[in-house]
Amino acid sequence: QRHNSTEPWFLDCLSCFPMQHLKEWVAVESDSVQPDLRREVIRMVTLAADRLRALGATVHSVNLGSHQLPDGQSVLLPPVILAELGQDPQKPTVCFYGHVDVQPAKKEDGWKTDPYTLTEINGNLYGRGATDNKGPVLAWINAVETFRALPVNLRFVIEGMEEAGSPGLQRLLEGERRRFLAAADCFVLSDNVWLSRRKPALTYGTRGSACFLVESGDKDLHSGTFGGIIHEPMTDLVALLDSLVDPTGHIRIPGIYDSVAALTEEERKLYESIEFDMEEHKSNSGVKRFLYDTKEEILLHLWRYPSLSIHGIEGAFHEPGIKTVIPAKVTGKFSIRQVPHMELSVIKQQVVEYLEDVFSKRKSPNKLSVSMPLGAKPWLADINDPVYTAARRAVRTVFREDPDFIRDGSTIPIARMFQTITQKSVIMLPIGAADDGEHSQNEKISRHNYIEGTKVFAAFFLEIAKLHEQLQQTSKTKTDN
Amino acid sequence: QRHNSTEPWFLDCLSCFPMQHLKEWVAVESDSVQPDLRREVIRMVTLAADRLRALGATVHSVNLGSHQLPDGQSVLLPPVILAELGQDPQKPTVCFYGHVDVQPAKKEDGWKTDPYTLTEINGNLYGRGATDNKGPVLAWINAVETFRALPVNLRFVIEGMEEAGSPGLQRLLEGERRRFLAAADCFVLSDNVWLSRRKPALTYGTRGSACFLVESGDKDLHSGTFGGIIHEPMTDLVALLDSLVDPTGHIRIPGIYDSVAALTEEERKLYESIEFDMEEHKSNSGVKRFLYDTKEEILLHLWRYPSLSIHGIEGAFHEPGIKTVIPAKVTGKFSIRQVPHMELSVIKQQVVEYLEDVFSKRKSPNKLSVSMPLGAKPWLADINDPVYTAARRAVRTVFREDPDFIRDGSTIPIARMFQTITQKSVIMLPIGAADDGEHSQNEKISRHNYIEGTKVFAAFFLEIAKLHEQLQQTSKTKTDN
Incomplete structure (x- = not known):
């Protein structure tokens, strides 16, 4: 019709x-x-x-x-x-x-x-x-x-x-x-x-998105037969992932906030006038408490500041139950949501250098490999x-x-x-x-x-x-x- | 015949x-x-x-x-x-x-x-x-x-x-x-x-084995829509797992080594006489370098000292590719190989108290749950x-x-x-x-x-x-x- x-x-x-x-x-x-x-x-x-x-x-x-x-x-x-x-x-x-x-x-x-x-x-x-x-x-x-x-x-x-x-x-x-x-x-x-x-x-x-893979290792081992005498790739990976962001949501990678556009007074005003029900958003997300208390801070951190999320690990045991294996080739997956005027190539370099630094301090014989298979501005x-x-x-x-x-x-x-x-x-x-x-x-x-x-x-x-x-x-x- | x-x-x-x-x-x-x-x-x-x-x-x-x-x-x-x-x-x-x-x-x-x-x-x-x-x-x-x-x-x-x-x-x-x-x-x-x-x-x-599950969260969220404003359960879990063992393989849980039987001189001698080819063991395991350099130290840490291995995470993205989700109900799995005269009930209490302490310092609104579904002496x-x-x-x-x-x-x-x-x-x-x-x-x-x-x-x-x-x-x- x-x-x-x-x-x-x-x-x-x-x-x-x-x-x-x-x-x-x-x-x-x-x-x-x-x-x-x-x-x-x-x-x-x-x-x-x-x-x-x-x-x-x-x-x-x-x-x-x-x-x-x-x-x-x-x-x-x-x-x-x-x-x-x-x-x-x-x-x-x-x-x-x-x-x-x-x-x-x-x-x-x-x-x-x-x-x-x-x-x-x-x-x-x-x-x-x-x-x-x-x-x-x-x-x-x-x-x-x-x-x-x-x-x-x-x-x-x-x-x-x-x-x-x-x-x-x-x-x-x-x-x-x-x-x-x-x-x-x-x-x-x-x-x-x-x-x-x-x-x-x-x-x-x-926001843009830069996805990263962090990989370590080669062959699965029995935790009884090798537990206690080797540098476990999973322990290395967990430490690397843990080094990325602090409990307040602040990204620990040096320099990552350097090129974030400064917030103008005019822009801040725009945020003030937006209708946003924090309680509604909280109940939509099923989250008990946000990292920030005010509407403005929440929207700013959602829209015009970068964030880092850890999505998962490939290669480790992920099914229900227990498997006492030392997973050896493990790949951690995380992404950084980035904002104007952050540059993907700079972010990638900052991430790689930081993770290599954290890893080198562990003095582990495992191999570290960091890649950014996806990057969107x-x-x-x-x-x-x-x-x-x-x-x-x-x-x-x-x-x-x-x-x-x-x-x-x-x-x-x-x-x-x-x-x-x-x-x-x-x-x-x-x-x-x-x-x-x-x-x-x-x-x-x-x-x-x-x-x-x-x-x-x-x-x-x-x-x-x-x-x-x-x-x-x-x-x-x-x-x- | x-x-x-x-x-x-x-x-x-x-x-x-x-x-x-x-x-x-x-x-x-x-x-x-x-x-x-x-x-x-x-x-x-x-x-x-x-x-x-x-x-x-x-x-x-x-x-x-x-x-x-x-x-x-x-x-x-x-x-x-x-x-x-x-x-x-x-x-x-x-x-x-x-x-x-x-x-x-x-x-x-x-x-x-x-x-x-x-x-x-x-x-x-x-x-x-x-x-x-x-x-x-x-x-x-x-x-x-x-x-x-x-x-x-x-x-x-x-x-x-x-x-x-x-x-x-x-x-x-x-x-x-x-x-x-x-x-x-x-x-x-x-x-x-x-x-x-x-x-x-x-x-x-x-050695004995005590398997632990650490769980956090409820509903998956989009990292674009919530990344930067919530305490992500995966970030909490990774921090908890990272707190368990240091890069030298030492378990960080206070008191965990307290009841390990003391090594006698006679026992140490027994280890000295064992035929053990470190290079062979290294090549069997595909590991480049052990945490210890001598045969005795390696066997002692394999047989009569406890070790902790992280086996995997259930509930996070584990497949090939990328999924930019904030996984919410995640369960970390690790086990402790224990030795005479460690007691399972004591180990469990030490693990629970330690993880609760680490978690409370993060001031996260997520729920922590620690259990020990398997324990063998x-x-x-x-x-x-x-x-x-x-x-x-x-x-x-x-x-x-x-x-x-x-x-x-x-x-x-x-x-x-x-x-x-x-x-x-x-x-x-x-x-x-x-x-x-x-x-x-x-x-x-x-x-x-x-x-x-x-x-x-x-x-x-x-x-x-x-x-x-x-x-x-x-x-x-x-x-x-």
Whole structure:
């Protein structure tokens, strides 16, 4: 059922919204982190291409070949979808980016429902990918589908390797700078969530992420036969990981805070006005007490200061029960979320030098190896850009209130990538709520957010069409700089 | 083909030794550590019972019911086999203990052959359980089979839960003290290996083992969304594990060394005379440098001082690749090998108090929980006991040299258990070599050791029969004490 583009028809038309596509998409275990599930990722990308073709879009599936895993194994990459819908020079061209791969999820991780069966409980749609990012991608497609005559031209970049660092995507986009991407006036991503459960938000910055592997050793040994006479690689690794961050969350790596942008008074004021319910955030996270007591300190440390998290150890015993083995080849995994103006190459050097120093003091004969297989830069946008104006108006039309202007502590490297490659406006327009639990157990999107989010996207098409001239002007200024 | 018991016939008769039974036994994935493989353990125990019946033994399969896992799940226990062969009051009665369960093993852990397919390469028989403990159990059965008239009465205790701490076994044996176990004059275990690749050894002591779990947290979180504002359970756990042992292998838990038996001058001399090739041990372990430089220091720290090993973390990301999650419910696993006269209850209290102290200094809101699900005592025997004399003579007959008298850094709780319950002589008579890699990848027993070990067992039957009177005398003295 397509409507005339001049009417705000969509406010009431989606109440009997079909969930069938989301159900189908969530059912695909398109986990891009675990290489043995790559076939499912590829199948998922094909499903997405089918949906876009059903919209009437011209779909190109770009083959990226294969990539090499840390262990040397070569694995096929899923294709990237580049799709076009509309070529009217009188309309602005909006390019939407989304991903259809997901983080690993298993029922036994603590899910109350099967992660690959979309299940509605009390108005929430539970399932891996429901909010990150299958739900928002479908909401955008659904928004397009409600128009009889679209007020904008559309481009789509849909990939299946986001959760694994999007290998090959940057090169593809760089190559498409003067071709596929040239027509786009702005880029929209919806790959994050609001700061609140209730109040909509627009996102103008994200932290970067540098992932590190620390490795030690070779052959498993029996703790009875060797315990007490060797330097155990696991003991070395635990000491290395323990040296990274102190109990107050302060990163111990010398120099790591040196290039963090100074906080201006104006910026501090922006933080003061944001609506943020600490208690709500605490209950969403299941955390009893934060490292900081005030809203401002919490948001500052989440958005504009770096953090370090230890994710796990590969090669040690990880199953239930007990195995009294001395694990020998162990790999610790941690990441640093970094912010403007930290440089990845500098961070890497600081981490390597620090860990080598800590390790050398242990006088262990084990081998240390530190690598940074993934590094993504932080991103920061100008909130006075017309694309933010259009989004603000769209949110106001649907939700009857202004959105908060927020940053995101997570990393969405693609925002920074589109900005760097095209010099065009980039906006993150989230539709999921703070308690959606992306990357976590019991990930969900609420039925309400899924439907209202679809409306916001539709309203955004109308608003950005009105700002076509202003958008072109901004775009020209940016490209000239 | 059974021979007359008075002749040392067995020195040349086993060269065309059949490997079929060992192949069949290794093929069973009787991993008692992982509860979902329990059916295989039970199948393995049934196979062992069949072999004993084929010897002519009377076999009792004692049902131990089920046991509860740490997660509350109830799992069936395999039965314990109690078997009898011979009731002649003119012969001594030797009780053999062995286990037919194994440690976990997967090809992808780094095995060069399939762990459940017995594979001979350069005279070595590779496979999980080849040396720990399926090979030695079969060698004992094979030794019995070579006799037309056995010089001893035999009893067998064969279990399938040794690698998981033998739940229920102690109670069973206590109940059988005045029944099945009463007839036995001595107990033989062959559940460990020589100190050298080449030179046989008899073992007169083992360390105990106390396994600990340290747990923290509840729900996984995204490192972007929460990194920098919460006390991460993984950071807490890594700090706790790092506090346990220093880079020189010294355990940092206050008081832990207090009750370690003082080293006598006589004992130190015993260590000096042991043949121990440090370079060989180094190359067996793949370790570049030990914590100590001299043979004596190494053996002392392996056998008569405690050690602490960290085995792994449950609940954190452990697979290849990267998952930027903040794991929330994480459980660290470590064990302390303890020695006379350390007491398990004291160790537990010291560990709990120390970890609680370290944790409280971090001022973390996370929950700490420390438990000791497994604790096994150390064991020490008198090397002047007739059972050691018989074993020494048997080794000399087969290998034409005296065995070393050694201790073992590992824990074989059953040795201590038989000693405590029956007050009879207990000997550990290993037939595997130092490089067998029990509990490790590429576990093996050499064809040579398997065959010569069988001969040692047969020779031992003859020698212990000669010392029947002396054995009864010792047994009487011990029980009187």
